[in-house]
Amino acid sequence: MADCTTLESLLEMGFGRNRADKAVAHTGNQGIERAMDWLMEHENDPDIDEPYVPPAGNVVGPVTDQQSVDQPSIDQPSMDQTASDSSELATQEAIDALMQEDDKRSMTEEERKEQVKRLEDLMRVKQEERRERERKEELEREKQRRKTGQELLQIKQRLQDDEMKKLADHRKKEKMEDRAAKQRVRDKIARDREERAQKFGGGSSGTALASPPPEATSPPPADNQGPPPAKKDYDECRIQVRLLDGSALTATFKAKEPLASVRVYVQLNGGSEQDFTLLSPYPRRVYTEMDMEKPLQELGLVPSAVLVVAKK
Numbered sequence: 001m002a003d004c005t006t007l008e009s010l011l012e013m014g015f016g017r018n019r020a021d022k023a024v025a026h027t028g029n030q031g032i033e034r035a036m037d038w039l040m041e042h043e044n045d046p047d048i049d050e051p052y053v054p055p056a057g058n059v060v061g062p063v064t065d066q067q068s069v070d071q072p073s074i075d076q077p078s079m080d081q082t083a084s085d086s087s088e089l090a091t092q093e094a095i096d097a098l099m100q101e102d103d104k105r106s107m108t109e110e111e112r113k114e115q116v117k118r119l120e121d122l123m124r125v126k127q128e129e130r131r132e133r134e135r136k137e138e139l140e141r142e143k144q145r146r147k148t149g150q151e152l153l154q155i156k157q158r159l160q161d162d163e164m165k166k167l168a169d170h171r172k173k174e175k176m177e178d179r180a181a182k183q184r185v186r187d188k189i190a191r192d193r194e195e196r197a198q199k200f201g202g203g204s205s206g207t208a209l210a211s212p213p214p215e216a217t218s219p220p221p222a223d224n225q226g227p228p229p230a231k232k233d234y235d236e237c238r239i240q241v242r243l244l245d246g247s248a249l250t251a252t253f254k255a256k257e258p259l260a261s262v263r264v265y266v267q268l269n270g271g272s273e274q275d276f277t278l279l280s281p282y283p284r285r286v287y288t289e290m291d292m293e294k295p296l297q298e299l300g301l302v303p304s305a306v307l308v309v310a311k312k
Helices: 002-012 017-026 032-041 065-070 076-106 109-199 259-269
Strands: 236-242 248-254 276-280 304-311
Touching: 002 017, 002 032, 002 109, 017 032, 032 109, 109 248, 109 259, 236 259, 248 259, 259 276
Parallel strands: 236 304
Antiparallel strands: 236 248, 276 304
């Protein structure tokens, strides 16, 4: 009766015959709720709709007459007692079967519908519980995914920070090397000035305006006065440099110093780190990188000259 009731209830609820048979068999016919739980847990099995095949050796039945015949007869009273017990057991089973049949017939159509409705409500509750469980699992997976994403973002940020730190260290090193190079140029200029001062009796050069060397008196008009005097050979030259902001720097250099010494002097004392070039206004001449290696005397800047700073 119980097998029939559970199976029919599942069929009335819309489950297929194969699914209902498997649910009843695998739950040991322990009730409709257990069968429904099994169906919801195994609804995605690939063989859920295949016919149910009982496992081998799982057949339970009464002992055959041949087995009874093979048993040796010990005494007649025992056999009679056994036959009597078997008859009583069969009678009881028949009575139980009739009672179950009466119970089944006594269930009205309304009661059956009520039972199906209750089972459907129970199934909906189970499905809702399963959906809630799946939703929680999805939320947990989303949390794990976000956690993994945050960890990857932190790793990427650390790598970027390390790269920025390396770049900052590299720039700092370059600035230190640049300052050291400028300091070496300043030291060289200071040594050159000190050597000039010792050689020419303590004369100084700097931003202050140095007194210009005495101008050679212009010769009188060459009207039958003989050949012109020989040109004087100067060892120093006075250079005035006009900067971009309108101010001027004046310094004294050796006649054989290259024009690059004037450019380095302007870089150190002009207050501007922009790239620039030098030119002579009258006559106009823009000095190139090749001119920077030539002596001031060769460029015609001795004994004095005015140079102008211009942007490249």
